[in-house]
Amino acid sequence: MEHRIDQIKKQLHAQSYKLTPQREATVRVLLEREEDHLSAEDIYLLVKEKAPEIGLATVYRTLELLSELKIVDKINFGDGVSRYDLRKEGAEHFHHHLVCIECGSVEEIEEDLLGDVEKIVQRDWGFQVKDHRLTFHGICKQCQEGSVQLKK
Amino acid sequence: MEHRIDQIKKQLHAQSYKLTPQREATVRVLLEREEDHLSAEDIYLLVKEKAPEIGLATVYRTLELLSELKIVDKINFGDGVSRYDLRKEGAEHFHHHLVCIECGSVEEIEEDLLGDVEKIVQRDWGFQVKDHRLTFHGICKQCQEGSVQLKK
């Protein structure tokens, strides 16, 4: 964890940004909840536990900054809010998501499934791909097996 | 065009919804601007030209309804607004998008590029895919060629 923090600190410094205590607290929350897909509000509430004096706007600004530096990715699953997802260490491409329409769970796929597709897009459409967003909507393993509904 | 309207009318009736004049006006705007990716506000303004008495909330409700019936798809390119995109006639799957980070243009890809990928997801993750969202971000042909910037 400290290693990742250091790494991010360097990334910030490289662009002459500082890792302020507020930014660090925010990054720590993101690291601790790496599996989740938290909204700005969620993150704000969690950061507040560590650093109660932090303001919501600071969290937004921090997330915006981390987004620009490609440290986190801002994603949107169609519910009104943006969610923030830490890029995996050294990940070249952004990972994909499987969103279950039954229970709402979100699973991540690290594998690069789009290599071939990107080549086709490049070749047939002349489009130079820089980044991608791929989300599948469907029914997760758990929901298929049990008809146990976890719906809230 | 009338054919598509009729078709949509039937889809609505099948679920015992009516094609009210307001809904029809909205659908007509979507058909006329099929290539575009309009926001609710955009659509509202265009519908107002045909039916000045329509309210914004009605447009939202109509789009919500059309979304549920899979007649349109609600998409989000990361700017704050939702955009609404008519499904192509008889299209089995939702089309993909190429968003240019230089000029902001959005191109559509009709081809199904994800057939293989979906099989892999199904097999290796046990996830039953119902729908997908795929967007590539990068530089479009035009922006690559000329360094003519269309940035606003």
Added chain:
DNA sequence: ACTTAAACTATAATAATTATAAATATAAAA
């Protein structure tokens, strides 16, 4: 220590979307 710029808090403002109440239109039943 002094100066400057970046970053912060608190709060107000904005923008997108959703909810509500009253009115209207539509379809079904009598």
Added chain:
DNA sequence: TTTTATATTTATAATTATTATAGTTTAAGT
């Protein structure tokens, strides 16, 4: 056709997410 019930709409208020602003604090460089 009249009545009744239901769906839909308008107009507007409320909500929610996000961004901007003003004044204050912090930190880095001299």
